[in-house]
Amino acid sequence: MSGGVSRPTLALGLAAVALSVVTLVGLPGPLQALVALAVLVLLPGQALVRLMPVTDGALGALLMVALGIASLTAVSTAMFYLTVWSWQGCVVAMGAITVLACVARAGTEVPA
Amino acid sequence: MISTLELPEETKQRWKPRDIWCALVGLVSLALAVGAASAVTLPVTSDLGLVAVLPWPFWVGVVLLNVAFVVALRGDATGPAHRVVMLWLVVVLVLVLFGTALFVTDVPRGEVAFRHLGIADALSDMQRVDPGIDAYFNWPGFFALLATLLAATGLDPVSVALWAPVLNVFLWLAAVGAVMRYLTTDPRRRWLVLWIFCLGNWQDQDYLSPQAFGVFLYLVIVALLVGPLAALPPKFRGFRRANLAAWWQERRPADSRPGHRVAALAVVLLLVVVIFASHQLTPFMVLFAITTLTLSGRVWPSQLPLITAVVLVLWFVYPASAYLAGHPPIEDAGFQGAVATNVVERVGGTPGHLLVVQLRVGLTVVLWLLAAAGAVREWRRGRLDIRVAILAAAPLMLFPVQSYGGEMLIRVSLFALPFIALLACSALLPTDGSLRLSIRRATALVLTFVVLAVLNVTGRFGNTEYDLFSDSEMAAVTAVQRLAPPGSAIISAAHPTPWRDQTYLEHQYRTIDDLCSPDLSAGTCGPIVYNFVRHNPQGAFLMFLRSSEASIVLQGESTTEGFAELEEWLSAQNGVRLAFSNAEARVYRMTP
Numbered sequence: 001m002s003g004g005v006s007r008p009t010l011a012l013g014l015a016a017v018a019l020s021v022v023t024l025v026g027l028p029g030p031l032q033a034l035v036a037l038a039v040l041v042l043l044p045g046q047a048l049v050r051l052m053p054v055t056d057g058a059l060g061a062l063l064m065v066a067l068g069i070a071s072l073t074a075v076s077t078a079m080f081y082l083t084v085w086s087w088q089g090c091v092v093a094m095g096a097i098t099v100l101a102c103v104a105r106a107g108t109e110v111p112a
Numbered sequence: 113m114i115s116t117l118e119l120p121e122e123t124k125q126r127w128k129p130r131d132i133w134c135a136l137v138g139l140v141s142l143a144l145a146v147g148a149a150s151a152v153t154l155p156v157t158s159d160l161g162l163v164a165v166l167p168w169p170f171w172v173g174v175v176l177l178n179v180a181f182v183v184a185l186r187g188d189a190t191g192p193a194h195r196v197v198m199l200w201l202v203v204v205l206v207l208v209l210f211g212t213a214l215f216v217t218d219v220p221r222g223e224v225a226f227r228h229l230g231i232a233d234a235l236s237d238m239q240r241v242d243p244g245i246d247a248y249f250n251w252p253g254f255f256a257l258l259a260t261l262l263a264a265t266g267l268d269p270v271s272v273a274l275w276a277p278v279l280n281v282f283l284w285l286a287a288v289g290a291v292m293r294y295l296t297t298d299p300r301r302r303w304l305v306l307w308i309f310c311l312g313n314w315q316d317q318d319y320l321s322p323q324a325f326g327v328f329l330y331l332v333i334v335a336l337l338v339g340p341l342a343a344l345p346p347k348f349r350g351f352r353r354a355n356l357a358a359w360w361q362e363r364r365p366a367d368s369r370p371g372h373r374v375a376a377l378a379v380v381l382l383l384v385v386v387i388f389a390s391h392q393l394t395p396f397m398v399l400f401a402i403t404t405l406t407l408s409g410r411v412w413p414s415q416l417p418l419i420t421a422v423v424l425v426l427w428f429v430y431p432a433s434a435y436l437a438g439h440p441p442i443e444d445a446g447f448q449g450a451v452a453t454n455v456v457e458r459v460g461g462t463p464g465h466l467l468v469v470q471l472r473v474g475l476t477v478v479l480w481l482l483a484a485a486g487a488v489r490e491w492r493r494g495r496l497d498i499r500v501a502i503l504a505a506a507p508l509m510l511f512p513v514q515s516y517g518g519e520m521l522i523r524v525s526l527f528a529l530p531f532i533a534l535l536a537c538s539a540l541l542p543t544d545g546s547l548r549l550s551i552r553r554a555t556a557l558v559l560t561f562v563v564l565a566v567l568n569v570t571g572r573f574g575n576t577e578y579d580l581f582s583d584s585e586m587a588a589v590t591a592v593q594r595l596a597p598p599g600s601a602i603i604s605a606a607h608p609t610p611w612r613d614q615t616y617l618e619h620q621y622r623t624i625d626d627l628c629s630p631d632l633s634a635g636t637c638g639p640i641v642y643n644f645v646r647h648n649p650q651g652a653f654l655m656f657l658r659s660s661e662a663s664i665v666l667q668g669e670s671t672t673e674g675f676a677e678l679e680e681w682l683s684a685q686n687g688v689r690l691a692f693s694n695a696e697a698r699v700y701r702m703t704p
Binding site for chain 2: 023029032033036037039051053054056058061063065069070073074077079080086087090
């Protein structure tokens with residue numbers, strides 16, 4: 001724990017910020033793909049799943065992917081309808097969703 | 113099958129020599145299948161498709177893989193082999209059945225994946241949604257996702273389309289696996305469902321598409337409906353009003369944690385909205401599944417069908433209103449029309465193609481019969497889980513809704529497949545699922561699975577004479593996309609054509625088949641195509657690909673001679689000259 005926030009929550013939030021910046025700056029070929037997938041799908045999915053009291057590991061893993069993809073679809077579609085779409089905007093939005101989910105999760109974590 | 117919310121038990125498993133052997137046989141099977149598929153040369157020239165040209169080591173690999181799976185499934189008195197081994201064998205099966213084409217060519221199969229890449233590309237260029245363009249822009253969710261992922265990751269779009277079938281099937285299996293954890297506690301049955309789901313999945317709907325995405329999200333919703341959102345109804349006391357009211361009110365949630373239920377409900381609502389924004393058909397399937405499960409008393413949030421219906425109506429009347437204006441919802445509905453487009457019109461063509469179509473129907477019928485036998489067996493023992501029966505039967509409600517281009521039966525069988533597979537397990541496994549399989553039953557299972565695998569490869573890759581494209585054909589399409597000025601028409605002989613992935617909005621895309629069907633004779637069709645081009649001020653490019661010709665001939669719409677006459681007629685007209693040619697393609701520039 002660090003000030004009442006668990007390490008996984010802190011690590012998830014910090015990873016989202018750091019990897020979002022790295023994705024926006026750009027990386028060589030396959031690395032860019034891996035980091036972008038993490039920032040856009042896996043990290044937000046995991047942060048959202050951690051808001052749910054899921055005890056079944058398989059369901060948790062499935063929801064991580066499904067929530068990550070569904071959130072990105074919702075964000076991308078909304079940005080297209082609002083004519084403000086850019087992939088960089090989507091990266092920032094998904095990073096923000098991850099951080100906000102981590103903040104919400106931190107609010108439920110009891111200080112040690 | 114279980115009717116209460118039982119969280120699966122995780123027991124520690126030890127590795128046994130048998131597990132190692134099964135894993136190694138899986139590896140050998142994969143090597144044999146990949147090596148054999150890699151040896152296939154294009155173009156495939158049999159109307160039976162890939163099954164006619166795959167070398168024998170591929171089939172040895174298929175047999176070995178099914179033997180390894182049954183041995184692993186049989187396991188010992190404590191249960192099947194180690195879960196890592198079972199998982200590995202499922203991965204190998206997916207690569208063998210759904211990745212075969214990957215090892216034959218590096219060009220995605222079929223036309224639609226190319227078109228979907230083009231729509232995502234067009235969205236990226238426009239940076240807005242214009243519902244007036246076509247139906248796809250009324251359900252842009254999946255394409256918005258694809259545009260974002262391709263731009264942010266820098267992945268090659270064609271490679272993404274190439275690998276999409278394997279990735280989609282992995283996603284589907286993950287969801288099916290999660291659903292089964294709530295529907296059965298028997299580990300053998302869980303693994304067998306995944307196996308049958310793969311073997312019975314000939315529908316070829318796993319390419320890069322909104323419907324593949326929709327199927328995944330649909331299965332996740334089902335996992336939540338039979339899991340955290342499940343309800344436990346009391347014993348049914350009859351259809352009298354008072355009995356029904358009491359039965360309904362005495363339901364209780366299967367999950368005792370309100371927080372878990374609320375969170376699961378929020379996820380379902382998000383997934384419903386995303387599905388409704390992404391695909392035209394899947395929302396109806398979601399609505400039918402949610403409604404029938406709720407009415408059976410097996411889903412706790414009773415308002416969910418209403419909410420789902422409201423979202424569906426709202427999407428149709430606002431974001432999809434442009435489509436709705438030109439396509440009234442009941443325009444092509446009805447049972448007779450559905451039968452005509454889904455059955456009658458699809459059973460035709462050359463003898464080989466006809467056989468493929470019949471085998472596809474046969475595979476589906478075999479699985480449904482097995483499922484029916486399994487359902488009867490469970491019912492007699494008083495163990496039939498009504499949710500499984502509902503989820504297997506609910507997709508049939510889609511059939512008369514719309515003809516869906518003659519593909520509705522394919523979609524119905526795909527949506528039902530996980531639950532058909534679960535019911536079929538009851539016919540294939542011993543009465544008491546915890547018992548180890550006898551040698552006799554294990555042998556019968558191997559034979560059944562090998563037959564299903566052959567039917568799967570035949571059905572799934574039965575169109576490869578015309579939906580696997582050679583490098584020469586791709587070179588012709590690339591040349592046309594390079595030569596054609598904006599506004600010009602690009603005309604191919606028939607679907608499928610691997611086009612529209614780059615310049616989706618710049619050209620009018622037509623096929624001769626669409627313009628002239630059903631009469632493709634030179635005398636009738638030639639003037640129709642020629643007049644169409646003459647009215648386009650930017651002119652047109654006309655492509656004759658080997659695969660297009662094969663498509664028309666195989667499906668019985670014309671003959672090789674008739675097709676050659678049509679090309680000869682068109683190439684002899686004023687303003688028509690050859691612009692590109694190679695061994696498998698000819699491109700004509702047509703000026704008005």
